[in-house]
Amino acid sequence: MAGIGGGGFMVVYLAHSHKVVTIDGRETAPETFPQDAFIDPATGKPIPFNPQRITSGMAVGIPGTLATWATAENRYGSMSLNRLLQPAIAVARQGFVVDKTYHDQTDQNASRLRIFTSSRALYLDQDQAPAIGTTVRNPQLASTYELIAKSGPGALYRGPIGAAVVQAVQHPPVAPDANPGFTIRPGLMTTRDLSRYKAPRLAPTHVTYRGLDIYGMGPPSSGGSTVGESLNILAGFDLSTADRALALHRYLEATRLAYADRNRYIGDPKFVQVPLKGLLSTGFAAEHR
Structure with a gap:
């Protein structure tokens, strides 16, 4: 989620005004994405959250x-994105x-990284996770960031970087010798999807x-509501005097109830x-105690 191909949320505290704002930068589905994209047609049930589901352009x-x-820098920053x-x-x-x-995480995902020519070349050394102590370089990422530093976010959302992303999503670069054991499905992302993306500012919980x-x-985050509900429940107990x-027990039950509501109501x-x-x-919260 940290790279420019991912997404996430940002909570910003503005010291000068003592206000909190949030930015919703989570990924969105392509415009033509069907609701049953991750339903197994053979069973009519959701495809489990496993490599078959997440290793594809469709994911x-x-x-x-x-x-x-860019939104945070433009609205609240003191330095340029270039810097x-x-x-x-x-x-x-x-x-x-x-x-x-880094070695262990790469090793755990090596079987998936071998499927694509690009990820195999970038992350693996002779088809294995790089050894601890070796140096890993990513000159293509450096060039990508340099282009963004020069041209701004439009290089991704309306420019050559985005076009390359769409090409890879629609035509996953599966290695000729790859044998994942499942179909690598092409994705539905288009350059129009990229050009229409917005990261809105939202009120915090x-x-x-x-x-x-x-x-x-x-x-659409569940973090603020789940933490807030848990704390509201706990506020009714004197934890300082409890063994x-x-x-x-109080903590676990409060979070269990909040997570149940999270799963039922948050979307x-x-x-x-x-x-x-x-x-x-x-x-x-009082009803839950």
Whole structure:
């Protein structure tokens, strides 16, 4: 989610005004994406969240990370995107030393990385995860960031980077010797999808907990509402006098109930009505105790 091909949320505290704003930069589905895209036609049931489901062009959403960065920089930043990208350009160009975490994560995904010519060439060394202590460089990423630093986000959303992304999504570069054991489905992303992408600014969630103001990301994120509801439930208990076992029990039960409501009610407000005000009300929390 950290790269420009991904997406995410951003919560921003504005020190001069003491206000909190949020930016929704999550990926969106292509305009022509069908609702049954991940339903197995043989069984009529959802395809499990496994390599078959996520290793394809069909699993790629319209990226929002770069739009999020640009929105934050344009609205609230004190430095240009060009300047902000320079450290990342340097690391991509000069490389970094592989540590155990990078090695292990690459090794765990090596079977998927071998499927595509591009990911095999970038992430693997002789078809294996690079050894700890070796240096990994990504000059193409450096060039990509340099183009964005020069031309702005339009290089992705209306330019050559986006065209290359769409080409890879619609025509996944499957290696000739790849044998994944399942079909690599092409995706539906278009340059029109990229050009229409927006990262909107949204109101944050807000609850108070023992005199503290707790802000979070609202829907389509589930984080702010789930944390807020959990804290509202816990606010009704004196955890300072409870023994450790009881305090943990209260915490686990509060989060369990909040997660149950998360799974039942939270979704993308463009498509579902989320009862956010009710979920974060103290009265609703009291009903759960």
